[in-house]
Amino acid sequence: MPITHSAAWQELTARREELSTRHLRELFAEDPDRFARLSLSVDGLLADFSKQRIDGRTLELLIELARSADIVRWRERMFAGEPINTSENRAVMHPALRHLKLTPFPTADHDVMPEVREVRAQMRAFSERVRGGLWRGFSGEAIRDVVNIGIGGSDLGPKMVVRALSSYQRAGLRMHFVSNLDSAHLAPLLDSLDPRSTLFIVASKTFTTQETMLNAFTARQWLCAAAGEQAARALPLHFVAVSSAVDKVREFGLPPENIFRMWDWVGGRYSLWSAVGLPIALAIGMTGFERLLAGAQAMDNHFCHAPLERNLPVLMAMIGIWNTNFLGAETCAVLPYNEALRFLPSFLQQLEMESNGKTVGRDGLPLSCHANPIVWGEIGSNGQHAFFQLLHQGGWLVPSDFIASAHSDYPLPGHQAPLMANFLAQSAALAFGKTEAEARSELQAAGVPADKITELLPNKVFAGNQPSTTLLLPRLSPYHLGMLLALYEHKVFVQGVVWGINSFDQWGVELGKQLAGRLLPALCGEVGTEGLDPSTRALIGWCREYGNF
Numbered sequence: 001m002p003i004t005h006s007a008a009w010q011e012l013t014a015r016r017e018e019l020s021t022r023h024l025r026e027l028f029a030e031d032p033d034r035f036a037r038l039s040l041s042v043d044g045l046l047a048d049f050s051k052q053r054i055d056g057r058t059l060e061l062l063i064e065l066a067r068s069a070d071i072v073r074w075r076e077r078m079f080a081g082e083p084i085n086t087s088e089n090r091a092v093m094h095p096a097l098r099h100l101k102l103t104p105f106p107t108a109d110h111d112v113m114p115e116v117r118e119v120r121a122q123m124r125a126f127s128e129r130v131r132g133g134l135w136r137g138f139s140g141e142a143i144r145d146v147v148n149i150g151i152g153g154s155d156l157g158p159k160m161v162v163r164a165l166s167s168y169q170r171a172g173l174r175m176h177f178v179s180n181l182d183s184a185h186l187a188p189l190l191d192s193l194d195p196r197s198t199l200f201i202v203a204s205k206t207f208t209t210q211e212t213m214l215n216a217f218t219a220r221q222w223l224c225a226a227a228g229e230q231a232a233r234a235l236p237l238h239f240v241a242v243s244s245a246v247d248k249v250r251e252f253g254l255p256p257e258n259i260f261r262m263w264d265w266v267g268g269r270y271s272l273w274s275a276v277g278l279p280i281a282l283a284i285g286m287t288g289f290e291r292l293l294a295g296a297q298a299m300d301n302h303f304c305h306a307p308l309e310r311n312l313p314v315l316m317a318m319i320g321i322w323n324t325n326f327l328g329a330e331t332c333a334v335l336p337y338n339e340a341l342r343f344l345p346s347f348l349q350q351l352e353m354e355s356n357g358k359t360v361g362r363d364g365l366p367l368s369c370h371a372n373p374i375v376w377g378e379i380g381s382n383g384q385h386a387f388f389q390l391l392h393q394g395g396w397l398v399p400s401d402f403i404a405s406a407h408s409d410y411p412l413p414g415h416q417a418p419l420m421a422n423f424l425a426q427s428a429a430l431a432f433g434k435t436e437a438e439a440r441s442e443l444q445a446a447g448v449p450a451d452k453i454t455e456l457l458p459n460k461v462f463a464g465n466q467p468s469t470t471l472l473l474p475r476l477s478p479y480h481l482g483m484l485l486a487l488y489e490h491k492v493f494v495q496g497v498v499w500g501i502n503s504f505d506q507w508g509v510e511l512g513k514q515l516a517g518r519l520l521p522a523l524c525g526e527v528g529t530e531g532l533d534p535s536t537r538a539l540i541g542w543c544r545e546y547g548n549f
């Protein structure tokens with residue numbers, strides 16, 4: 001039965017009629033305990049849902065909706081290692097990667113932990129050697145620059161975490177991330193590097209991704225040219241790979257000891273906890289990386305054991321569904337007030353939109369409702385000076401997640417309090433707005449003449465009622481970052497279950513890749529353009545006229 005036919009969905013639809021006309025101002029005025037009732041903290045991570053357009057009954061119904069989608073059973077199935085990624089017949093076991101107990105996972109009969117622990121030990125040994133200056137390049141120099149070559153899940157996660165935890169980076173290694181096919185990404189970086197002290201990590205689960213392989217081949221050529229006669233000896237001293245395709249890495253020229261394995265039960269966008277996180281271990285040390293894993297494991301435990309009504313990922317997921325499917329929001333903004341979380345919006349875009357950006361359900365039938373909204377975002381307070389105008393007065397419903405850490409790890413005097421003041425001010429302004437009466441009396445108090453007040457007044461009113469969730473970390477530590485990221489992962493999982501989606505495949509990325517493969521020879525003039533659509537044919541003509549392929 002489609003989820004939209006469930007009793008909870010029907011009741012929520014009725015509830016929408018009532019709540020869509022209510023203002024957050026009224027909801028707060030009616031209930032002085034609203035913050036206490038609609039916020040929840042787990043291990044120091046605080047989530048405030050009180051500025052969402054919900055009330056107690058709505059929340060009860062949302063939890064009932066999650067139950068009618070059988071969330072408890074699906075959660076058990078995931079943690080039991082069942083092949084819930086049905087279109088690829090794969091288990092989904094990224095929680096195994098942060099399982100730090102000495103017990104099996106998922107079961108004693110099918111325990112992946114020995115392999116996981118083996119790779120963790122390999123990561124520890126390797127990162128300690130590199131960080132300690134014991135891993136030497138072909139000319140005997142220690143490593144100073146590390147370049148991760150990968151894209152999508154093999155780039156966004158480690159890049160985001162390395163940036164987020166930059167204040168924990170003490171070994172002095174310079175970390176770089178190259179993902180784009182465009183040589184404007186790799187070329188200037190190579191120009192700035194010394195091949196004798198540079199280490200490349202080629203991260204690709206499949207080891208076939210066009211962008212990654214092209215960048216890896218170019219980097220290999222660059223190294224070999226610099227190493228000259230020592231090229232063969234240099235390659236394993238300057239290249240390691242993270243992949244599940246061991247044979248392909250061997251063909252690239254790397255010995256088994258330079259290969260960090262991953263498994264088909266880890267999806268790319270869920271893989272930062274695996275050896276894909278090697279740049280994190282190199283940047284902050286393996287002990288720091290394990291703190292990240294510990295935070296994620298704490299969130300796994302909370303997700304598995306907390307009652308649904310007090311379960312952070314479940315609440316976040318269901319409130320998102322309320323905003324999308326009942327209030328009609330088409331987008332969702334991620335607004336981290338922390339410079340170190342600069343790459344979090346892009347990471348979450350892949351996590352959410354590649355997982356749940358679908359219109360077909362697990363059963364192969366069209367979904368009976370919309371699934372993932374469009375996720376976008378920017379760090380604060382920068383966004384305030386760019387697009388917040390639209391959030392405040394643009395007339396669109398845009399729910400947002402405000403994220404910050406109370407403690408700054410870069411304590412320049414006088415910065416953190418104003419940052420946090422802006423962080424708190426914006427969600428309050430979006431929620432409560434400014435009425436015409438308030439705007440009028442402000443203008444009067446400022447001595448603005450009456451005719452000017454009439455002219456200005458419409459511009460000075462803020463409708464408010466924009467819903468937001470505030471996520472507040474005590475500090476952006478590896479542990480709390482791990483919690484935050486696992487929170488979003490499980491939120492995505494819960495939403496996928498309710499929408500009836502397989503959140504772990506991504507067939508929608510294939511068509512463009514296929515077409516690019518067909519167009520490449522036409523662009524290079526090796527084949528004609530007959531049979532292509534007129535627009536593409538004409539564009540190829542232009543590209544060939546001006547391009548330097």
Ligand SMILES: O=P(O)(O)OC[C@H]1O[C@H](O)[C@H](O)[C@@H](O)[C@@H]1O
Nearest residue numbers: 152153154204205206209268509
């Ligand atoms: O790690 P790789 O196999 O190179 O894949 C890198 C990325 O490319 C693909 O196109 C997928 O859409 C992503 O989910 C994946 O993370």
